[in-house]
Amino acid sequence: MKSGPKSRAMFERAAQSIPGGVSSNFRYWGDDSTLVVKKAKGAYLWDLDDKRYVDYRLGFGPVILGHARAEIIDHIAEAMKIGNCFAMTNEYEIRVAEKIKKITGVDLVRMTNTGTEATMGAIRIARAFTGRDCILKFDGAYHGFHDYSLWNTYPPVSGVGYRNDPFLVPQGSGIPRRVGDMMNSLPFNDKELLEKKLKEKWQDIACIIIEPLLGNQASIMPQDGFLQFVREQCDKYGIVMIIDEVKTGFRIAPGGAQEYFGVQADLVTYAKCLGNGFPVAAIAGKKHIMGEVGPGKIPHGGTYGANVVAMAAAEKSLELIENGELDKVNAHGQKLKEGWKKILDESGFPYVIQGPDAMPGIVFTEEPVCTEYKHWAVGDHDTYGEIISKCIEKGVMPDYDSREPWFISSCHTDEDAEFVLGVFEEAVKEVKAGK
Ligand SMILES: Cc1ncc(COP(=O)(O)O)c(C=O)c1O
Known part of the structure; x- marks a missing residue:
């Protein structure tokens, strides 16, 4: 995934004044791929090149009720x-x-x-x-x-x-x-x-x-x-x-x-x-x-x-949160998990889907279940990264880093789920075809 020209130029400017162009090391994706954000609203985020993403990073998790609520x-x-x-x-x-x-x-x-x-x-x-x-x-x-x-x-x-x-x-x-x-x-x-x-x-x-x-x-x-x-x-x-x-x-x-x-x-x-x-x-x-x-x-x-x-x-x-927003979060997370399972079963990639509906994670691994760090660490993080890179290119943005779960907000809709699963399926198929 490469950033667009406006993001790239602004990132170069950022790097003149901010070490690595980012205010946390975890935000650096590479000189030619670190995005600069224009705005975010609800479940969506736009980069400086006006490209829209369905956001599953949610600022490393906090924005569970949607951006600019x-x-x-x-x-x-x-x-x-x-x-x-x-x-x-x-x-x-x-x-x-x-x-x-x-x-x-x-x-x-x-x-x-x-x-x-x-x-x-x-x-x-x-x-x-x-x-x-x-x-x-x-x-x-x-x-x-x-x-x-x-x-x-x-x-x-x-x-x-x-x-x-x-x-x-x-x-x-x-x-x-x-x-x-x-x-x-x-x-x-x-x-x-x-x-x-x-x-x-x-x-x-x-x-x-x-x-x-x-x-x-x-x-x-x-x-x-x-x-x-x-x-x-x-x-x-x-x-x-x-x-x-x-x-x-x-x-x-x-x-x-x-x-x-x-x-x-x-x-x-x-x-x-x-x-x-x-x-x-x-x-x-x-x-x-x-x-x-x-x-x-x-x-x-x-x-x-x-x-x-x-x-x-x-x-x-x-x-x-007290008034029921988490029900929407969980329903969306469940939908994604069910969709991923179907797509990954068909793909032939060995995988584990784990975690609660509000923050599910995917690990490409031969382990039947991950119970500790080592099980995750021996997983195929390159394949995950390739798939996520394609998802981001196509407008769906979980974190690149396979340690991060997908964070679900109460603003993600059923239409988002349909779009996201379509993108995920395409990305999985493209990566599989390249293996
Ligand atoms: C479990 C856990 N504890 C502590 C922290 C640190 O929080 P902060 O980034 O707000 O300092 C994080 C950040 O991701 C975390 O995941």
């Missing part, structure tokens, strides 16, 4: 009239905290601005609460861009080592190697290894931070009972269970993964769907832990936390 924009515009940033408590913030409590069942909530900030804060709280330093995460999980997240997020498959003697790989330079002394990363869904590790090291481990499904590995699902097993182990050893719901929260159910999988965390992190694309996030959880956050106790701060724009965006987004 009128009710949200109007609510923010009205709210902004009282000012935005006070560094003092405001009524919008209180109402949003109350709504999050009602929808998810958490006891207390602190607002932040990004998912990265939320997971960083939750880890700090867990460490302070337990008086322990170490963190346990899972291979392939991404918890934001801070130093305590970027271990075994996306290593080469040989990089995680043999299961009885796993390695830790920092995801890039600039992450102090000594941070690795406090990190542990294990295969998702492996109860035996988790039990063994905790028996050896529980005294040092402050928290287990877990994506309830691997939303950064094409939505690998937890096996039955795995999240409940993590819960039991945390209870057994006094470890704080942090469920990172940045991708799943207010998406796979109004109450997120806690509702969907029937498991309760000690701390939960939210972002993305909480504000439909406006920068808002939250750390939430049980009173006996969150209640310890405060002056002279557990530190947490931030100039922009709970600013009015973010809170108004969250208030209206949550209201819409």
Whole structure:
């Protein structure tokens, strides 16, 4: 897929002032293919060359209620009239905290601005609460861009080592190697290894931070009972269970993964769907832990936390989500999954479709099911990339990166589904013919 002349020229200009021409490394698709956006509305996005795409990236997931959603924009515009940033408590913030409590069942909530900030804060709280330093995460999980997240997020498959003697790989330079002394990363869904590790090291481990499904590995699902097993182990050893719901929260159910999988965390992190694309996030959880956050106790701060724009965006987004928008999301996701299955069965490509209807993923693999990072990593990502490249060329835009699921919005229509499946079928056939 090549970008059009206007996108190309503007991207060249961007690269003069912005490293790589992008404000996040994950947005770079190549010098001749990185698009520049003109506008987006509902389920559609237009590039500078006026080409329209049915958008399944949704800004890496947040825009579940559609781009430039009128009710949200109007609510923010009205709210902004009282000012935005006070560094003092405001009524919008209180109402949003109350709504999050009602929808998810958490006891207390602190607002932040990004998912990265939320997971960083939750880890700090867990460490302070337990008086322990170490963190346990899972291979392939991404918890934001801070130093305590970027271990075994996306290593080469040989990089995680043999299961009885796993390695830790920092995801890039600039992450102090000594941070690795406090990190542990294990295969998702492996109860035996988790039990063994905790028996050896529980005294040092402050928290287990877990994506309830691997939303950064094409939505690998937890096996039955795995999240409940993590819960039991945390209870057994006094470890704080942090469920990172940045991708799943207010998406796979109004109450997120806690509702969907029937498991309760000690701390939960939210972002993305909480504000439909406006920068808002939250750390939430049980009173006996969150209640310890405060002056002279557990530190947490931030100039922009709970600013009015973010809170108004969250208030209206949550209201819409509470009022049935997720039904539309799920119906569309189900339609796509059914269509993909038919097309891929006919194609002869070995594949797995996985994940909830609101964020399904496709992996080209011989594995009958993906349960952990390695299963995804040995997949045929080049074929996926070729198919997606053709889809984008034809006006359907999931992310190129096969780690990303397709994000569904409540604005995607049945006509979109028909168009998208037609495009997907063509792309699969063209790639197959070229093999
Ligand atoms: C599970 C998870 N946690 C945390 C983050 C970081 O969120 P942000 O990009 O808002 O910092 C992400 C981002 O994709 C994520 O998927």
